[in-house]
Amino acid sequence: MAETTEVSLERYRQLAAGDDSARSGHYRDLVTSYYDLVTDLYLEGWGASHHFAPLKPGDSHVDALAARQRFLAERAGLCPGMTALDVGSGVGGPALNIAGISGAHVTGLDLTPGRVERARGRARELGLEERTTFVHGDAMYMPFEDASFDVVYAFEAICHTADKDRTHAEIARVLKPGGLSIGYEWLAGDGLTDGERRRLVEPVCRYYALPHLTTPGGLAEQLRRAGFTGVVVGDAEATGDLTATWDYLDQLADLGEQFDDSPVRKFMVQGARALTRAAREGAFLIEFWEARKPGTLPGRDS
Template sequence: MSQTSGAVSTARDYYNSEDADSFYSLVWGGEDIHIGLYESGEDAIFDASRRTVAHMASQLEGLASGTQVLDIGSGYGGAARYLAKTYGCHVSALNLAEVENQRARKLNQEQGLADKIEVIDGSFEKLPFPDASFDVVWSQDAILHSGNREAVVAEVSRVLRPGGQFIFTDPMQSDNCPAGVLQPILDRIHLQSLGSPRFYRAAASQHGLKELGFEELTR
């Protein structure tokens, strides 16, 4: 595994832990570990999480059997399996937690998708791929765990092909968030900071990415 920031190493330890694996596999539904889109308070976590994946996929142009997708921070690989099943995409699912990756490989095999999904142990701060390798880079609620988010955006830009698309979700702080107000939350989730829309826009622009859309889901 490539050298990573302290924040990424902390996340790796957490997601490799028995407590985290038990929680996400048993309580969260075993397919996804990201935040879901809820239509009512009665929605199951599994269904809401699946809704997020479907909504994101609907925002992308040209998904098809020849599309090469990179999912960074892929967790149990639920999004990769959805993209492979629904659109026939080939997905490289890169994730830092070996425990999650073992479960993802097992699920891929059980669902007959091992030929369409490659699960890779690694960090999104230094992607182990050549330049211009992917049509789509996808990420869900993962980049917050990086201690160098600009490096992640730079790596995404590097591995995207000309005209490629980068779609991601991430818990963020507002552009005008008062200093210190989020510290109790940051302490609880072992982070130094959160990104913001302003930060991601600036990083994307600096590394040659053009914004196509932004959707805020604060309620």
């Protein structure tokens, strides 16, 4: 018999309730349980691209997400004939958009089987089956051969992995020599006190299926340990100002509070409040990164 929503939510809460070490020990169950609960409401309230983007005056939420994806595709130099891997591809929003605008072939990798199936369905609906492939798998144990991709990117997904050093090492492994690792990541602020982490970061981890959050300095070191060069973390133009985005998220939370039809909706409203509170106090960040694997891509000058 299938679990009720209430039982599933309680099971997720129990998985999320431990400390960083405990959550890391059962990260697969943590992440898949979370997305099984929230994906339908994500699609309802946020669309198919499950990440954040700066909101500029006059732009819609959908416009902002598309602009973020276009910026990344252009910054990565994606074009026809190139191959890209989307780590944590979800229901396929960014992968399908980037494949459509760049002409590159995009492979999506996601830990949650249901989201992979949704992405494949959306690829069929959009006529992008030849330009995309969606694979069920773990970013810490990628099911791809060495040197398979020109670019590996992620939109706020590596934060769900338990061992981020291993994940970046896997990205380096599947990149071709000279290939680019690029994306956006959820981070905790550098220099937080233990009390600030408990009060502000820990609730974000528990509401959003995060084993733990690294910091900007930690991310830069992880990239260097994986062998990358030219490491950039926190480019101001690429990252953008998310203040208006947090206002928008609070507006959605206000709207969600008007409904009492779903315990999951109430849970998501509480999570949104925790996220915007941590962001406004500087304890939670979303930062851009890019780094290159040593070597030269075929067809490029050294």
